[in-house]
Amino acid sequence: MDALKILVVDDESRMRKLVKDFLTKKNFQVLEAGDGEEAMDIFYKEKDIALIILDVMMPKMDGWQVCREIRKNSKVPIIMLTARGDERDELLGFDLGVDEYISKPFSPKILVARVEAILRRTGQDMAQDMLSAGGIVIDKAAHLATVDGKPMELSFKEFELLTYFLENEGIALSREKILNSVWNYDYFGDARTIDTHVKKLRSKMGEKGEYIKTVWGMGYKFEVES
């Protein structure tokens, strides 16, 4: 999984470094720009910037201008760094499509929290780990599986197994293959243990348990209808 790119725009290099340090620690890739023009350059060159942190006060092209310019082409989330208590700014900003404000001075912790919250909200985070087929939905982030909207109470292994099935919809999977993927590769117990798990899965899935089909002399296959 690649790190998400965050562009930090501020004329003070110390501030950039501070923010960068904290975001880097959280496994983001941080790009820096010292002024608005540079920011635009980088933004257009790099195709996949996930979020921009923008200081309002900058020489040449200020934060608002940069924001306006970017909004012409992109909906990338923008966090503005403002001086404390300037609500006029905020009003202006919300019209421009700013996602969040953080007033200086701020704690890096808050910054990081907001960044993560926004990325989560805009669904860019963790690649929206969702899977679905035939009314069964798997939300990896929540570690939750539902049938027709109703949550199933699955154990860890059951969840993993069902996920593996969904990821390989329509493909016949040998017990060996399942064992190697869902269990550890060095596992060496009885292959029949899979049968038991399949049994439980099927029963917890109700009538949709039929989607897990037995492939005789071979293993199992997840398939919706036919």
Next chain:
Amino acid sequence: MDALKILVVDDESRMRKLVKDFLTKKNFQVLEAGDGEEAMDIFYKEKDIALIILDVMMPKMDGWQVCREIRKNSKVPIIMLTARGDERDELLGFDLGVDEYISKPFSPKILVARVEAILRRTGQDMAQDMLSAGGIVIDKAAHLATVDGKPMELSFKEFELLTYFLENEGIALSREKILNSVWNYDYFGDARTIDTHVKKLRSKMGEKGEYIKTVWGMGYKFEVES
């Protein structure tokens, strides 16, 4: 600390619901009135309304009348919802002591921004860093958490942990992840220490302790209901 009360007056219930939804999310308590008379009733009955959002066009008693009536006794901030581009209205309104205009149709985001700006301006603010879910409210600024309005006595770590849970509502969190976020990333103690904190949190949260769910073989998840 109690949520601030906002009175929304509009004859269209759909509009009221829309506004209510957004404000509720930001942790305001929203009261609704379908016409001017009802609005006056509620305003006099409830002593501490922090702000009123008032539609101009209403049957019986229109927005102006309501505004005039309220201004006889109170300086509570008033936001008027007007049809687009009716400047005559605005002129009239400023004489009457209207604090802000928002012309329909508006984006709820803007509405929320204005509301918060006004409350900040009039010093009633405190909305800042609030989080809430399922009757649990966290005021980061005050470092205070409440269940159904009743404050919980949380230690520092407990507070941080609960905050982290709220910030990641619905997401399964591994112990490792929790450790890295709530504790320092270089912390290297026993992961069981989380369990102990969870236990205490749950007990202090009363029956809502159930919202912190155990994700077997994985960690914990904060989730309301279901």
Next chain:
DNA sequence: ATATTTTTTGAATATTTTTTCATTTTAACC
């Protein structure tokens, strides 16, 4: 310094999951 509170640790206990295994049922083939 001393007292108090918070945080962490470690071990006992409880719970849940996973695996095993014997038995029954099912499918494929003659």
Next chain:
DNA sequence: GGTTAAAATGAAAAAATATTCAAAAAATAT
């Protein structure tokens, strides 16, 4: 149909994991 191999089932043992408690250690306040 009868035979055989494979899969489904159910119950129970084994393993893994979570909860709880009490006490030690650390941090804070007095």
